[in-house]
Amino acid sequence: DAGITQSPRHKVTETGTPVTLRCHQTENHRYMYWYRQDPGHGLRLIHYSYGVKDTDKGEVSDGYSVSRSKTEDFLLTLESATSSQTSVYFCAISELGQGSTEAFFGQGTRLTVV
Amino acid sequence: QQPVQSPQAVILREGEDAVINCSSSKALYSVHWYRQKHGEAPVFLMILLKGGEQKGHEKISASFNEKKQQSSLYLTASQLSYSGTYFCGTEGRGSTLGRLYFGRGTQLTVWP
Numbered sequence: 001d002a003g004i005t006q007s008p009r010h011k012v013t014e015t016g017t018p019v020t021l022r023c024h025q026t027e028n029h030r031y032m033y034w035y036r037q038d039p040g041h042g043l044r045l046i047h048y049s050y051g052v053k054d055t056d057k058g059e060v061s062d063g064y065s066v067s068r069s070k071t072e073d074f075l076l077t078l079e080s081a082t083s084s085q086t087s088v089y090f091c092a093i094s095e096l097g098q099g100s101t102e103a104f105f106g107q108g109t110r111l112t113v114v
Numbered sequence: 115q116q117p118v119q120s121p122q123a124v125i126l127r128e129g130e131d132a133v134i135n136c137s138s139s140k141a142l143y144s145v146h147w148y149r150q151k152h153g154e155a156p157v158f159l160m161i162l163l164k165g166g167e168q169k170g171h172e173k174i175s176a177s178f179n180e181k182k183q184q185s186s187l188y189l190t191a192s193q194l195s196y197s198g199t200y201f202c203g204t205e206g207r208g209s210t211l212g213r214l215y216f217g218r219g220t221q222l223t224v225w226p
Contacts, residue, residue, distance in 0.1 A: 033214060045216075048213060050212050056213070090155060090156070094212075103158065104158070106155060
């Protein structure tokens, strides 16, 4: 199994509070991604990173920010959580664009905003 | 940017075949297929890199029509273990290289 770990695995938070989710990899892959998964919407790309300090927005980036200060860590921050951000969040890593290889997913973080 | 998958759901008996389609409005560099079981992370099935490429994995295979920006996943002689949600992922060309978008998924249920 690819070395990718998400933390926490579960979190309940109150509306308006900041939340940070962490994705840690031991594969030294260039690309890292954050997705959210909601019923009927599949996996939607929030942000992705193509290197240290190099990040870009995905299709549902409003209300989210990311940071990547080290190759192995990609953080997703909800500045002020809202109930619409209740979801399952997946991190993924890959070497896409480099001869394109598969993406490996973390086990997911279930976030509930109350 | 999200590719379009069809159908949304498929119900099969063991041994039957199914086809899942994926299309994009953008020029594609690669197409990926993943399967997700309930409560688990998506798991990679295969990647197609060249137009016209076909790949196989056990009784699951896929094709990629680069000109039409479409891919299809073929499941033959389905087994109970094939049940799950199938996602196609697309990677565009040029400035979108490396950016991986997924469709809404196709829920496949195989009954004995």
